[in-house]
Each structure stands twice: as C-alpha cells, then as structure tokens.
Amino acid sequence: MPGARILIVEDEKLIAGELSRVLQGLDYTVAGIAPTGEEALRRLTALRPDLVIMDIELQGELDGIETAGRMRARTDVPIIFSSVHTDLPTIRRAIHSEAYGYVIKPVSREQLYTAIETALQRHRLEKRLAQSEARYRAIVEDQTELICRCLPDSTLTFVNGAFCRFFGKSADQLIGRSFTGDVAPAEGPCLESQLASLHAGNPVCTVEHRVNLPGGSQRWQQWTYRAISQDQERIVEYQLVGRDITERKNAEQSLLFRLDMEDLVATISSRFVEVKPGEIKKELGRALQALGETFGADSCYLNLLAPDGGSIEEAHAWHRETGEHGSAAGLPLAPFKWTLGKFSRFEMICIHRVGDLPAEAAAEKAYYESLGAKSVLAVPLSLRNDFLGFMGFSTVREERKWGQEEIRQLRIMGTIITGIIARTRAEEESAQLRAHRFVDAVRPTQGQGAGNA
Numbered sequence: 001m002p003g004a005r006i007l008i009v010e011d012e013k014l015i016a017g018e019l020s021r022v023l024q025g026l027d028y029t030v031a032g033i034a035p036t037g038e039e040a041l042r043r044l045t046a047l048r049p050d051l052v053i054m055d056i057e058l059q060g061e062l063d064g065i066e067t068a069g070r071m072r073a074r075t076d077v078p079i080i081f082s083s084v085h086t087d088l089p090t091i092r093r094a095i096h097s098e099a100y101g102y103v104i105k106p107v108s109r110e111q112l113y114t115a116i117e118t119a120l121q122r123h124r125l126e127k128r129l130a131q132s133e134a135r136y137r138a139i140v141e142d143q144t145e146l147i148c149r150c151l152p153d154s155t156l157t158f159v160n161g162a163f164c165r166f167f168g169k170s171a172d173q174l175i176g177r178s179f180t181g182d183v184a185p186a187e188g189p190c191l192e193s194q195l196a197s198l199h200a201g202n203p204v205c206t207v208e209h210r211v212n213l214p215g216g217s218q219r220w221q222q223w224t225y226r227a228i229s230q231d232q233e234r235i236v237e238y239q240l241v242g243r244d245i246t247e248r249k250n251a252e253q254s255l256l257f258r259l260d261m262e263d264l265v266a267t268i269s270s271r272f273v274e275v276k277p278g279e280i281k282k283e284l285g286r287a288l289q290a291l292g293e294t295f296g297a298d299s300c301y302l303n304l305l306a307p308d309g310g311s312i313e314e315a316h317a318w319h320r321e322t323g324e325h326g327s328a329a330g331l332p333l334a335p336f337k338w339t340l341g342k343f344s345r346f347e348m349i350c351i352h353r354v355g356d357l358p359a360e361a362a363a364e365k366a367y368y369e370s371l372g373a374k375s376v377l378a379v380p381l382s383l384r385n386d387f388l389g390f391m392g393f394s395t396v397r398e399e400r401k402w403g404q405e406e407i408r409q410l411r412i413m414g415t416i417i418t419g420i421i422a423r424t425r426a427e428e429e430s431a432q433l434r435a436h437r438f439v440d441a442v443r444p445t446q447g448q449g450a451g452n453a
Helices: 013-025 037-047 064-074 088-096 109-142 161-167 185-196 246-274 277-295 337-344 359-371 404-452
Strands: 005-009 029-034 051-055 079-083 101-104 146-150 156-159 204-212 218-230 234-244 299-305 312-319 349-351 375-383 386-395
Touching: 005 013, 005 037, 013 029, 013 109, 029 037, 037 064, 051 064, 051 109, 064 079, 079 088, 079 109, 088 101, 101 109, 146 161, 185 204, 218 246, 246 277, 246 404, 277 299, 277 312, 277 386, 277 404, 337 349, 337 359, 337 386, 375 404, 386 404
Parallel strands: 005 029, 005 051, 051 079, 079 101
Antiparallel strands: 146 156, 146 234, 204 218, 218 234, 299 312, 299 386, 349 375, 375 386
16 A cells, blocks of 8 residues: 555664655555554644554563554554564464554565555554444344344354343343343243254244343334354354344233123123023133133132121132032131222222232231232122122232233123122022912912811
8 A cells, every 4th residue: 555654663763764765665654663562652633544564572661562552552553563673472472462464574575565565455454444333233223123133052152232221230241141041941942942943944933932131121122033044054043133023912811801701791791691500610611711721820719798898798719720610618708908998999909919918918918918819909889879799810839910901801701690690689589489379379379278178
C-alpha cells in the first residue's frame, strides 16, 4: 500500500536510518523514529501510523514486546517485530503478542516489502471482518426475536439482547449454560429428540414449548432450529430464532376450553332432562367428574346447605386420584367467616395460592392445607337471592392461576346446577304434595268403609 505511514521503533541509529531509507525507496512514508518504547507510546497518537516496525531489544524499561502490548491496548495498529534473535522463546513471545509479522535482521528489501504488504492486507481484511461482524451484531441485537447459538450438547455460545431481556439475565450469565435449562421439565426430552433429528439433509425444524422464568412463571415459545454442518456431515452448531407465543397459546386454549365447555354444558343439561328422580345423585357425580377433568382440576365438589345454613347437609365430590363420587356431609360453616362473607355478597372464591390467603382467612387456610389443596375456585349457588350452597374446584398437584374464561364458565355451570337443584326440589315437593293429597283423599273413604262395616 504505497504511501502508508510507518513508525520505526529502533534504538540503533544506523539501523533506524537504513530502515528509513529503504522504506522511502519502497514509496512508504516514515511517520517517525522512536529509540525507546516509552517515546513510541508518547508519540503514537500524534503520529497516527498505519504500521509499526518494532525492534524487540530496546533500551529503557520496556522492550519491544511489552511496548507492542501497550500499543495494542490503545489502538489496532499492526506491528511487525524485527530482531537478530531466532530463538524459540523470543519468537513465541512475539506470536503471543498478536504480531502481524516477524523479520530477522538484517532484512532484505524484498523480505521487508513482503512483510509490510502482508501485514497491511491482513489488517484491512480484519477491519472489514470486524465491521461486518459489528453490522451483523447490530442487526441481531436490534431484533425483537430471541436469537441464540448453541453447541450440539445445547451449550449456549451466543445470545442477543432480546434473549437476555426475556430471561432477565446477562449474556455472561447465559453463555456456557444449557439452552434447555429453562425448558419446562416435562418437555425437555421431546425438545432434545427434535434437535437430535436434524441433519444436513433436514437442517430446519420448528417447535413450541414452555419455559420457566425467574419468579416461577411460565411462558410459551416458538423456536426455529437450524443445524449448521461441517462438510455436509457433522453438525457443529445450532442457530435458533424464537419468539414468545404465550398470548396466542392462551387464546387457542381459551377457545378450545370454551368449545369443550359448550359441549359439556349441552351434555349435562340433556342428561338431567332425561334422568329419573332416583338417579339424580349418581348423575351429579358424573357431572362433577366431567367438570373436574375438563377444568384440569384434582377435585370438583358441590356442597348444599342445611335449612338453618349452619352446615353442609348434602355433599357431592369427585377426586382425581381416588375417583370417588361422594364426600362427607355435616361440615360446620361457622368457622369460615371469610368465605361466608364473600358468599353472602355472592362473590366467587378465587385462590391462586392457598399460602397467600389473608389473616382473616386463617380457618380456610388451615382447612385447605389439611386437604393438601394448593389452589381453589368456588362459586356460590343462589336461587331467588337465597344462598343454597357452593360448587368449585381445587388442585393438589400444583398451584393454578385461574383464568377469566375458567371463572366465567364456572359461573355458567353454577347457574345450570342451581336450575337442576331447583327442579329436583320442586319435583320432590310436588311428589310430597301429591302424596299428602292422596292420603287426605283416602282417609275419609277408609273411615266410611269402617263405619259401614
């Protein structure tokens, strides 16, 4: 590169002068001559050289290799070492200092020209590569998608800013960890098998899975995996691009749940229309099981109050583990003032985490904990402003954040069950009334027959 500015760092004046003459003869510009490392460092900024020819054996506190190290900390100027020594320790020190070349004194004009042009060309290529990498990194960092790279064993080697922000961690905290480390445990094996299925002929796949975030929450993600192969055979790395799809998943699940509930409501309603009076309790058990399974709960219950309202007179329940359709009645309600207060205002009980119940619900907390319940959802049942009882769900396997659609559907089902209870009671009252009328009608006839006898 004719005209390149070259700084000579050489403590031998004759050698420095000869080197300057050769450089000028090769159409280079001698930016300056410094006899010591200290002076070269002081003049570096002002001289702005394109390349430095550095003698390794310099007078002063700093030798050429130490001086070069300090220069590299301040600028990316390429450095060529010159020395009369050819011993391996010196050469190794020069190589480890990221030198761009090494020439042995005395150096010929041709050798010097070749070393300079090679160093300048390498430096230009490295700058272009660095600029290209900077542009690529800027594009990647500006993406809203999560982007990362990992080794075949899933060890992360790169993460972009969006990835870091999503997981609430820095790049240093994430790189070196497993990509699958935050994946929901139940989905880890499936994810690993998806990665293992990729090869040069089938390098891309798309998967959806849940991840655990700091604080215990879960989110849904969609990832596109691309396997990077070496020689079209061995996979050396994966590039992954992902995005959060939690809202979409929630909408899909909400729609599916609503459709399932509509089918269930229609089924339960038709069954109770056709059921015989003596089969009501059995049918209630079936309905609670269907509701519990559709809601993904561990227990589903229906509790009806005694006439005085002080206890549960009739109780029905379904439990996932035992499959039982029944529950002990007679539970007194007086201790559960917090619950009764809400039900008296016809409010729902929505407990995402039993451990978070307020102090005034100490009795409820103790009761739920004795049952192993972690989350509870219950709706009061009322008929013409009379509190009949309540129905709801509980979970024991894991805590549950009840969604708005689940709450809405439970309210609808509560209305349907209330109608069924009202109809059942009306039929029972009607049957009793008919029985009384029959008895009243028969008694005079029986009396008259006795008298005639």
